[in-house]
Amino acid sequence: MDETVQQLVERMALICEKEGMPRIGGRIFGYLLATDQTFSLEDLAEQLQASKASVSTNARMLEQFGMIRRVSVLGDRRDFYRVQDDPWEQMLRVAQGRWREMVNVFNEAAERLPEPAGRARMDDAARFHTLLIRECDALIDRWHALRRQEQADAGAEVPLRRAAGA
Amino acid sequence: MDETVQQLVERMALICEKEGMPRIGGRIFGYLLATDQTFSLEDLAEQLQASKASVSTNARMLEQFGMIRRVSVLGDRRDFYRVQDDPWEQMLRVAQGRWREMVNVFNEAAERLPEPAGRARMDDAARFHTLLIRECDALIDRWHALRRQEQADAGAEVPLRRAAGA
DNA sequence: CGATACGTTCAGTATTGACTGAACGGGTTG
DNA sequence: CAACCCGTTCAGTCAATACTGAACGTATCG
Structure with missing residues (x-):
């Protein structure tokens, strides 16, 4: 190797x-x-x-x-x-799944915990991870856009030369 | 407990x-x-x-x-x-550090690998993680904004009642 | 200065789980 | 149908590491 x-x-x-x-x-x-x-x-x-x-x-x-x-x-x-064609997107999707589970755990605890301060912390944690999941979707979209751009640029190299020759 | x-x-x-x-x-x-x-x-x-x-x-x-x-x-x-006041932001920052290291690894490999296809994969990986790091900064900003909002709302509860009574 | 309280470090232990070799099952070829 | 090829599963082994108890260093108090 x-x-x-x-x-x-x-x-x-x-x-x-x-x-x-x-x-x-x-x-x-x-x-x-x-x-x-x-x-x-x-x-x-x-x-x-x-x-x-x-x-x-x-x-x-x-x-x-x-x-x-x-x-x-x-x-x-x-x-x-x-x-895989785009392994990194898949990685993110798996992570999103884990975060979803965490949101469930936090929300559940936010309802049941005895202390208001602790409940607030759980609520905070749930909100954070919910934001994380949402923003990850947006990130994936941006990644796709960037990736299309890259591939278009790379693919354009040869055709451009052909165009120049024509 | x-x-x-x-x-x-x-x-x-x-x-x-x-x-x-x-x-x-x-x-x-x-x-x-x-x-x-x-x-x-x-x-x-x-x-x-x-x-x-x-x-x-x-x-x-x-x-x-x-x-x-x-x-x-x-x-x-x-x-x-x-x-910590905002443990989740810290978590993200630590993750960013790890991603930075990965970007270095990928960039280094992108220069040295023998096969063009492999180099392209490394470049792809480096770009993805760079985007990830950048978007994470934005995410943290949004999180702070959302958090300020929450705390303002929570803090407003009592004053609002006072305002209603006035 | 001795005694005590507190946190850290370190050697030892125990548990986890990654990895292997061998047995197994399914499917294909003569 | 027998022989073989592949991939998976499983029991066993080995290494890594989380955790503990004890010793240590340090600071505080009588």
């Missing part, structure tokens, strides 16, 4: 681990991200020096988070994996 | 644990949040049924995250703790 790729893989492993994800999950994501290619389960296990069992489990987790996707290839029984 | 408080404490413990924080850290934060009171180290250890050592360590961690603060009381040698 290319050394630069490996560096990113290991960094990604540590970052993801700090976020509460298994280290190998971070490695898989980092590898698929840095190569932007499609790999079989066995390829991943070999390249990342992990057991197929571990890769299988972690790949499924990443798939459920929407950060990578399974690819089926005609005439091949194996599973292939590659990074 | 009140049962409702205890429920929130345990829920908060699990939530925080899932985010990669020690369980007792979550308990401390949840307890201070739900009671909105000031407690000594020993109080916390007793109420949360944990050792003073553990509470000491975790309280310092929460303090460094800006989620709780130490309170000193005149004529008392002990340390007291209470929840």
